Amino acid sequence: MTLISRAWLLAETPQSRRQAALGQAYLGWLAFQRNPIGMAGLAIILALIVVSALSPILMPFDPIAADTANRLRPPSGTHWFGTDELGRDILSRLIAGAPITLMIVVLVAVLVAPVGLAIGCIAGYYGGWIDRVLMRITDVFMAFPRLILALALVAVLKPGLENAILAIAVTGWPPYARMARAETLTIRQSDYIAAMRQLGASDARIILFHVVPMCLSSLIVRVTLDMAGVILTAAGLGFLGLGAQPPLPEWGAMISTGRRFLLDQWWVGTFPGLAICIVSLGFNLLGDGLREVLDPKQR
Amino acid sequence: MSFDLLSVENLRVRFHLDKGTVEAVRGISFRMGREKLGIVGESGSGKSMTGRAILRLVQKPGSVTADAIRFNGRSGSRDLLTASPAEMQAIRGGQISMVMQDPKFSLNPVMTVGKQIAEAYRIHRKVGRTEARERAIAMLKAVRIRDPEAVFNRYPHEVSGGMGQRIMIAMMLIPDPDLLIADEPTSALDVTVQTQVLAIIDDLVTERGMGLILISHDLNLVASFCDRVLVMYGGRIVEECRAKDLHAATHPYTRGLLAALPTIDAPPGDLQVLTRDPAWMHA
Amino acid sequence: MASASLGQRVVQPVVRLIVSLALTFFGLLLVTFIIGRVMPIDPALAALGDRAPADVVDRFREEMGLNLPLWQQFIVYVTKVFEGDFGRSVLSSRPVLEDIARVFPATLELATVATLLGVALGVPMGVLAAVHQGRWPDHVIRVVGLFGYSVPVFWLGLVGLLVFYAKLDWVPGPGRINIAYQDFVDPITGVMVIDAMLQGEWEAAGSAARHLILPSSILAYFSLAYISRMTRSFMIEQLKQEYITTARVKGASEARVVWRHALGNVAVPLTTVVTLSYANLLEGSVLTETVFAWPGLGRYITDSLLNADMNAVLGGTIVVGLVFVSLNLLADVLYRTLDPRAR
Numbered sequence: 001m002t003l004i005s006r007a008w009l010l011a012e013t014p015q016s017r018r019q020a021a022l023g024q025a026y027l028g029w030l031a032f033q034r035n036p037i038g039m040a041g042l043a044i045i046l047a048l049i050v051v052s053a054l055s056p057i058l059m060p061f062d063p064i065a066a067d068t069a070n071r072l073r074p075p076s077g078t079h080w081f082g083t084d085e086l087g088r089d090i091l092s093r094l095i096a097g098a099p100i101t102l103m104i105v106v107l108v109a110v111l112v113a114p115v116g117l118a119i120g121c122i123a124g125y126y127g128g129w130i131d132r133v134l135m136r137i138t139d140v141f142m143a144f145p146r147l148i149l150a151l152a153l154v155a156v157l158k159p160g161l162e163n164a165i166l167a168i169a170v171t172g173w174p175p176y177a178r179m180a181r182a183e184t185l186t187i188r189q190s191d192y193i194a195a196m197r198q199l200g201a202s203d204a205r206i207i208l209f210h211v212v213p214m215c216l217s218s219l220i221v222r223v224t225l226d227m228a229g230v231i232l233t234a235a236g237l238g239f240l241g242l243g244a245q246p247p248l249p250e251w252g253a254m255i256s257t258g259r260r261f262l263l264d265q266w267w268v269g270t271f272p273g274l275a276i277c278i279v280s281l282g283f284n285l286l287g288d289g290l291r292e293v294l295d296p297k298q299r
Numbered sequence: 300m301s302f303d304l305l306s307v308e309n310l311r312v313r314f315h316l317d318k319g320t321v322e323a324v325r326g327i328s329f330r331m332g333r334e335k336l337g338i339v340g341e342s343g344s345g346k347s348m349t350g351r352a353i354l355r356l357v358q359k360p361g362s363v364t365a366d367a368i369r370f371n372g373r374s375g376s377r378d379l380l381t382a383s384p385a386e387m388q389a390i391r392g393g394q395i396s397m398v399m400q401d402p403k404f405s406l407n408p409v410m411t412v413g414k415q416i417a418e419a420y421r422i423h424r425k426v427g428r429t430e431a432r433e434r435a436i437a438m439l440k441a442v443r444i445r446d447p448e449a450v451f452n453r454y455p456h457e458v459s460g461g462m463g464q465r466i467m468i469a470m471m472l473i474p475d476p477d478l479l480i481a482d483e484p485t486s487a488l489d490v491t492v493q494t495q496v497l498a499i500i501d502d503l504v505t506e507r508g509m510g511l512i513l514i515s516h517d518l519n520l521v522a523s524f525c526d527r528v529l530v531m532y533g534g535r536i537v538e539e540c541r542a543k544d545l546h547a548a549t550h551p552y553t554r555g556l557l558a559a560l561p562t563i564d565a566p567p568g569d570l571q572v573l574t575r576d577p578a579w580m581h582a
Numbered sequence: 583m584a585s586a587s588l589g590q591r592v593v594q595p596v597v598r599l600i601v602s603l604a605l606t607f608f609g610l611l612l613v614t615f616i617i618g619r620v621m622p623i624d625p626a627l628a629a630l631g632d633r634a635p636a637d638v639v640d641r642f643r644e645e646m647g648l649n650l651p652l653w654q655q656f657i658v659y660v661t662k663v664f665e666g667d668f669g670r671s672v673l674s675s676r677p678v679l680e681d682i683a684r685v686f687p688a689t690l691e692l693a694t695v696a697t698l699l700g701v702a703l704g705v706p707m708g709v710l711a712a713v714h715q716g717r718w719p720d721h722v723i724r725v726v727g728l729f730g731y732s733v734p735v736f737w738l739g740l741v742g743l744l745v746f747y748a749k750l751d752w753v754p755g756p757g758r759i760n761i762a763y764q765d766f767v768d769p770i771t772g773v774m775v776i777d778a779m780l781q782g783e784w785e786a787a788g789s790a791a792r793h794l795i796l797p798s799s800i801l802a803y804f805s806l807a808y809i810s811r812m813t814r815s816f817m818i819e820q821l822k823q824e825y826i827t828t829a830r831v832k833g834a835s836e837a838r839v840v841w842r843h844a845l846g847n848v849a850v851p852l853t854t855v856v857t858l859s860y861a862n863l864l865e866g867s868v869l870t871e872t873v874f875a876w877p878g879l880g881r882y883i884t885d886s887l888l889n890a891d892m893n894a895v896l897g898g899t900i901v902v903g904l905v906f907v908s909l910n911l912l913a914d915v916l917y918r919t920l921d922p923r924a925r
Contacts, residue, residue, distance in 0.1 A: 010318060030317050037721060037728075139602070140609030143903050143910075145865035148883065152617050152899055155887045228732055235734050236869050240884055255737050259873075262740055263748050270744075273737030281732035288728060356830060384836075392833030399831075404824035409846050409922055419832040454922045470832065 028293045038289015044282025052099040061089035063096035064247050072265045082267040084257060090267065093249035094275050100250050101231060101279060104165055108230045109223050111169040116176020117219060121211050123177065124184025125203070135181065141174040147233055154242045161250065164243040168233050172226070179222055183215045217294040224287030228280035235276050251276050302330035304478060304510045305353070308366040312348045312534075315360050323348045323361070325534035325580070333477075335504065335511045337521030337542065339556075340531035346514045349531075350480040354395055355379060355387055370395065372477040393423040396471035397480040398500075401487035402463025406455035413439075413451030416470045423474040438469040442499050461492030465499060472503055478510040486515070497524060518545075518556055530556075533580035552579060599914055603907050608660075610903045614896045615659050619652065668897030673889055678897035681882065686901070687772025688758060689871070689878035693863040695798040700805025701856055705845075707806070708813020713840055715818055723810060730807025735800065735866050739873035742796050753796045756875035760789040797874045804866050805859045812855045816848040823847075850921040857913040861906050 004022070014020035032038050051058060061079075067087035075082045081090040123134040141149070153167035187193060188211075196206050237243035238252025246253065251272040258269020312324040324345040329336075340346045352363045353370075368379040372394040382390065399405040407415055416438060417431035426434075432451070439447035442465040455463060464484060471479060481500060485493040501524070504511045515521050521528055522545045530538035530553050538550040548554060555573045634642075643649055647658050662668070668678035711723040746752045754760065758774050759767065763786035767778045775794065778787035820826065821844050829843045868880035875881075879898060886894035918924045 027317060037724065136602075136605060136609065139606045140613060143606050143610050143906050144613075144899065145862070145868075145902055145906065147865050147868055148899055148902055149613075151868070151884065151887055152614070152895055155890070155892075155895065156617050232732075232734050236736065239734070239736050239869065240872070241888070252734065255734070255740070259740060262744055266744055269737070269740055273734060273741065276737065277729070277733050281729060284728040284731050285725075288724065354831060356827060388833045388835060390833070391831055397831045399824060399828065401824070405828045407825040407829070407843055407847070409850070410843075418834070422833045422838075456923050467828075470828075474833070 032289055032293045035289045035292055037285050038292070041282050041285025041287070041289055044278060045286055048098060048102060048279055048282065051095060052102045055095050055099055059089075059092040059095045061092040063088060063092040063249050072261065072268070074265070075267055081271045082265070084254075084268050085261065090254075090271050093254060094251070094271060097249040097251045097254070097272070097275070100161070100244065100248065101234075101276075104161075104168075104234045105227045105230055105283075107165050108169050108172060109227065111165075112172040112226075113176055113219060113223050116173040117180045117212065117215060119173070120177040120180025120182075121184050121207050121215065124181035125188055125207055125211060127188075131181070134177070138174040138177045141171065142178075144171070146171045146229075147236055150233060150237060151240070151242065154237060159242040159245065161244040161248065164234055164237045167237070168230055172230065175226070176219065176222060179218055180215050183218055184211050187211050187214050221287055221291045221294055224283055224290055226287075227283040228287070231276060231280040231283070302332045303371050304332050305371070306330040306367070306369045307349075307353070308368075310349065310352060310363070310365040310368065312345065312352050312357055312361055312363050315362070322534055324352065327531070327534075327536045329529060329536065329539070331510055331512070331527075333508055333510045334527060335501075335513060335525040337525035337528040338512060338514045338531060339516065339518055339521045339528060341516060343533075344531040345534040346531050347482055350397060350482050350512060350514055353379065353480065354391055354397060355382075370478070389423070392419055392471070392476065393474050394476050395478045395480065396474075396476045397482060398464070398467050398471050398484045400483040402455065402458075402460060402467050403487070405467060406463060408455055411452050411454055412458065412466045413453075416451075416466065416473055419470045420473045434473060435469070438473045439466070441472075441503065442466070442469045443495075444469075459492075460488050461496060464488060464492075464496050468496070468499060468503070472507070475507065476509065478512070479504060480512045480514065482514045483516070484513075485520075486517075518560065532575075535580060537579055551576070595918065596915060599911060603911055607904065607907055610900065610907075611660055611663060612656070614899055614903075615656050618659075618892055618896050619655070663900065668900070669893035671886065671894040671897075672891045673886060673894065678894050681894065682879065682897060682901055684769075684772070685877055685879050685882045687769075688774070688876060689864065689867050689880060691773045691775070691794070692798055692801060692867060692870070692876065692878060693860060695794055696801035696805055696863055697856065697860045699798065699802035700809050700859060703802070704806040704809030705813050705852065708810040709817055709840060709845060711810065711814040712817030712821060713836075720814075724814070727807040727811045727814075730803050731811075734869075735804060736869040736873050738803070739797065739800050739870055742800055743873070746796055754789070754793050756873070758790060758793050758876060759786065760793075763789050797870055797876055801863055801866050801870055805863060808859045808862065809852075809855060813848065813852060816851055817844055820844040820847045850917060853916045853920060854913040857909050857916065861909040864902055864905060 006026075008019065009023045009026040011019065011023065014023055065088070067083070070079075070083050070087035071085055073079055073083040073087075079089050079091065081094065083089055084093070119134055119138070123131040149171045150164075150167040153170060154163050157163040157166065193206060193210060196210055201210075234243055234250075235252030235255070238250045238254075239256045241253070241256060244250030244253050254272035255269045255276075258265075258267075258272065261268045306328075307330070308328045309326045310324055310328070311322065311326050314321045314323060323343075327345075327349065338346045338349065348357065348361075351357050352365075353368060355363065357363050363380075365380055370377055370379050370390070372390075374394065377386070377390070379387070379390070406412065410418075413432065413435050416435040417428070420426070420434050420438075421428075421431045424431075436447045436451055439450055444450050444462065444465055450458065450462070450466075455466075458466065464487075468484075479500070484500065485496050488496060497520075500511070503509075511525075513521060513525055522542050525542045528538075528540060528542050528545055529536050530548070530550065532552050538548050538553045540548060545553075546557065548557065551574065559573055647655055650658070666679050668682075670676065671678050671681050674681055707723050707727070711720040714720045743755065747755050759778075763778075763783070766783045766786045767774060767781065767790070770777045770780055774790040775787050778784075778790055817840075821840075826839060826843060829839045834843070864880070867876075867878055868884055870876065871878045871881035872884055879902065883895055883898040883902075886892075886898065
């Protein structure tokens, strides 16, 4: 067992693929670590995950049960962020909303990234009419503003959290396909792909083991940056009453409620908005930091 | 020949990277007059960095130190290390200029070549547009471009590589500097136009009594074109001699380079593999 | 070296582009058609009401062509769209196209002012960030920009109203103009500030202009975030180029190197970015207009959606898609005419 040391990681002549890979990762981490923007984003996302995991323990009050005696209380020692129109503690509802946000983000990423990647890699690798057809479909979806298409889809499918996620996913894959195609086009020309072909590797094997891995770093950056947009779109749908339905403590829907009390009870709508801001800022900061490390063109 | 145009003492260029500090130039010193000085070396030997360090154009992760970089142009003697940014701006182009390798990249793609040449003139001379234009056209003529009025209005992508490099030379010489640094000025060009471009540089430099630093990896070219030669290896000067004495060079690296040159009249035996001794970097 | 004819350089690619955009638009119609048909709400019942007698519903279905096979329905649909017939809105009981023509100028007014503000602030910010890459001005500008990517537009609108209207009273509340002036201004261009000025109603024009300040600033922030970010990354790319070193070697001042040489090379891709950001504002306007009770296309679509007025929703969606596609075309044509290398 080799001792993992700084010297071992930074060795000029790595002895194994694993050492080389870990060494690269360590160099990346060193670069990332010096980037205050990326580190701030990482901290926010880690906090979101921790809060989501521990949300039942962290909530000081019941986020769902009404307590009409305490309605619309301003922020105080007991209710740090005040209470809403049903007397529910807003801080508790924000904490209960964290896992919902995390779930939206994870589900969309899981649905969208592989589909976009597959379509883009296939289009780029095969070229010809396959490419033309797939890219035409991509263009059609990119021709709609994302929110408007999602709105129309949700209206058709019936408002609700699951349908909102589905609509966001359906409208979300085209940029990934474009990106993966562009990367594949440059990779396809390279000599090592030609070498693989001459060795008799199947197309599936080349795409899966030699093209897809090369697209991964751009994909990770793209997914991270995209998650901020996903959170905003989900919140927008919630705000319009097309996303999560009451009494689910989804942050966008909470702002929608707060709108009715904007002028006199500002806290009802302000805190959920701040929560959305912080989390999507976290994804943006993290994505930006990752891009500087993973995308050599930006350096 | 007096060696008072430029004297460089203990010049170092370092790059501070994640992996640690890399020294591209490791304490070199040389002096030159209004002559043609060649700097040869392989890629990574620090020859280009030397040129850029003199103009203080080494970018961010890099840093330049030296005991002195004394430049003695028409407007007096100055230490380039301590000159203010404003003074450096007046010196760049006005007194020391540089021609770079590939005109495809070194010319601004969205400005007509005429405007770029006129700009170089107007930065250093307070003249109007019309006079700058006339000067630029005269300069295009001086670098042997036919139909300079038409070329004036062309964009860089509309001219050939050889013409691009002549435009570059025109732009760098129009404010009448004392020293020209030519960094691999012909490496990106077709062999057929290389001599042509060198001849233009030679004529203009001699005619104007300027100093020239020719940076190249091409031993033959430097030996036949320059008065004196510095051979660089691993950021150090390993050999300094008159060009015509190069064949009698003593350093094993230079000897190795000379041995690697194929000649027409000798039978084509096996080429010698160049030996490199890490000790040369520290000696 | 001889420049190719205008036809080869500009016209042919543009024709190819128009064909591809036409195909895209066709696909767009297909998607909206599918959305409209899988809708769980029966269009006949939506138009006639739940309690309509069965024979009336049947006759309506027959007249509307709802009993035809789907592909024939699609052909009818496409034909109608090309004739400018998007059907009638259930809510306003007017033709959808007429409704859209009425509300569109309000959105255009908002998006135009916002884009102008976004360019005026975003470009210098992006340049500044690129020049100071990795130092504090860069970090500050990037965070300001990233915050724009992170804040929900409807929430920022609400907070804006709370602070600048309710608390500070610097700007008027929601709406396009003070109700007192509403009847003084007849729609001519549909852009209220201009209409009021054309009719010499200066006070009304002032009121309309004041109503524009907050919603357009909020939208401008999003445009600024995008433009400054793109400007920064374009500038960083250009500042690494060799011709920048050439400019420095010539003795050009840093200001000249940055603003003349580097920005000159960034200007062309930036026009594309600005055009696209203009298109993105159409999307932002959906939520902004809802918050500010701004009678534009975005609010028209959401209102229709919440009332299951599908003709209006699909008509609005098609128009937005069409504007998107046209702006993409515009971006491409601008690129080809402005960049000397593409001319």
